[in-house]
Amino acid sequence: MLSPNARILVVDDFSTMRRIVRNNLKQLGYENVVEAEDGAPALDRIREGDIALVICDWNMPGMTGIELLRHVRRDPRFADLPFLMVTAEAKKENVVEAIQAGVSNYVVKPFTAQVLAQKLEAAVGA
Amino acid sequence: MSTKSIAADAILALVESLGGAVIRVVETMAGAAPRRMNPYLMTDRATKGDITAVMGLVSPNEVGAFAVSFQLATIAGIAEAMLGEAPDGPGELEDAAGEICNMVSGAARAALPPERAFEMAIPTVVTGKGHSVFQMSDLPGFVIPFETDHGPFHIAVVLKRRH
Numbered sequence: 001m002l003s004p005n006a007r008i009l010v011v012d013d014f015s016t017m018r019r020i021v022r023n024n025l026k027q028l029g030y031e032n033v034v035e036a037e038d039g040a041p042a043l044d045r046i047r048e049g050d051i052a053l054v055i056c057d058w059n060m061p062g063m064t065g066i067e068l069l070r071h072v073r074r075d076p077r078f079a080d081l082p083f084l085m086v087t088a089e090a091k092k093e094n095v096v097e098a099i100q101a102g103v104s105n106y107v108v109k110p111f112t113a114q115v116l117a118q119k120l121e122a123a124v125g126a
Numbered sequence: 127m128s129t130k131s132i133a134a135d136a137i138l139a140l141v142e143s144l145g146g147a148v149i150r151v152v153e154t155m156a157g158a159a160p161r162r163m164n165p166y167l168m169t170d171r172a173t174k175g176d177i178t179a180v181m182g183l184v185s186p187n188e189v190g191a192f193a194v195s196f197q198l199a200t201i202a203g204i205a206e207a208m209l210g211e212a213p214d215g216p217g218e219l220e221d222a223a224g225e226i227c228n229m230v231s232g233a234a235r236a237a238l239p240p241e242r243a244f245e246m247a248i249p250t251v252v253t254g255k256g257h258s259v260f261q262m263s264d265l266p267g268f269v270i271p272f273e274t275d276h277g278p279f280h281i282a283v284v285l286k287r288r289h
Contacts, residue, residue, distance in 0.1 A: 013248075014225040016205065016218060020155070023210050059228070061248060088232025108236075109229045110154035 002124050006052035007032045011042040011068065012086070013060040017109075021055055021086065024113045028120070039063025043071050046078060053124060058087035058094070066101055073102040082123045086111070134266070136188050137285040139242045140234070141165065141268045144192055144281055147233035148272065151226060156207035160272040160279070168267030168282060175279060177201050177220055178257065179227030179249040183285075185242070190285035192246075194227045196277075203276025220251040230281075 002008075008030055012018045018035045025033055034051075036042035038060040045051065054072070058065040065085055072078045085098050086107045098106055104123035107116055145162060153159035175195030182191050196204070198219070205213040205222035213219055227249040235244060267284040 014221050014228070016208065016213075016222040016225045019209055019218075059248065088229045090232050090236035109232060110151045112154060 001121075002030065002052055004029050005032055006030065007034060007050050008053045008055060009034050009036060009042060009045055009051045010055045011036045011039065011060070011065065012057040013037050014057075017057065017086075021116070024116050027113060028117055039065065039068035039071070042068055046072060046081070047075075049077070051081065053082045053084065053120070055084045055086055055120075058085055058089045058098075066098060069098070069101045069103055082125075084119060084123045086116070136185075136242065137190075137266065137268060137283060139238065140183075140192070140244070140285060141270060141281075141283050143234040143237045143242075144230060144283060145270050146237060147230045148194065148226075148281055150233055151229045152204060152274070155226075155229070156204045158207070158275055160274045163271040163273060165268055165270040168269050168284070175200075176253060176255060177223045178252045179223040180252060181227055181231055181246050181249045183231075183244045183246045184288075185244045187287055188244075188285050189288050190283065192231070192281060192283045194223065194230060194279065194281050196223055196279040200274060200277035200279050204274065204279075207276075216253075220253060224249045224251045 008025060010018050010021045010033055022033050034045060036045055040063045056065040056068060065087065069083055072081060072083060082104045084105050084107060085103050088109045090108045095106055105119045107119045149159050149162065176198040178193050178195040180191055180193040201219050201223055202213060205219055208222060213222065231246040267282060269280050269282045271278060271280045
């Protein structure tokens with residue numbers, strides 16, 4: 001389970017979705033949230049070593065969410081870092097691809113705050 | 127089946143999936159389902175919205191685009207309901223329109239049968255009164271209007287066979 005002070009990285013090219021996720025996290029008691037607009041700055045932020053959970057969009061310009069996930073999992077330091085994919089990619093083959101790449105859990109847009117909370121808890125092993 | 131009727135079947139399937147998807151997206155994210163009005167054939171390329179998110183789409187047999195177009199007050203109200211707080215200026219309204227378009231495309235693609243599968247790209251957002259987002263003026267197009275508590279919006283689809 002995450003501590004209330006755990007630092008959570010939200011990655012999405014749409015500021016609206018970053019803000020929705022940030023507000024949902026705030027309702028759940030998590031206020032230590034940092035953001036990135038795509039995979040490349042997110043990877044730099046993760047490598048600083050203080051991120052406890054990544055919540056990431058799939059379809060972004062530049063480095064996509066699935067590419068970021070593969071980079072993260074190749075680094076032994078982050079093999080177990082909880083990584084939640086939040087995406088409009090709802091097709092079964094996308095879910096399978098994310099699982100094979102090592103995703104911790106998967107949320108399909110559109111989603112409610114309740115669904116995000118359930119998936120987050122499952123991703124961090126609560 | 128003629129070339130024209132195949133394109134008509136494809137566009138109707140796409141319109142139905144997009145219409146269902148936009149209701150689900152707005153209801154889930156903003157808390158109130160939009161009311162679908164009667165669809166009609168597109169007669170001109172100028173939109174009736176102020177902010178439009180448009181996305182190209184392609185399948186093995188067809189190519190085209192779809193758009194979600196909002197009046198300013200409509201997207202402002204929907205965005206506020208999605209965010210749980212007031213949107214931060216025009217840029218965030220454009221961003222919200224793009225994200226809605228993105229979610230609608232994902233939900234619509236998931237609902238389509240494999241033989242109607244489309245690939246879609248990242249949305250582009252266009253603003254201004256009477257703007258046009260469909261440059262392929264010879265393509266057949268459909269419009270579905272919706273009503274919400276915040277005002278009207280519509281989705282529009284154009285499609286043609288590739289070969």
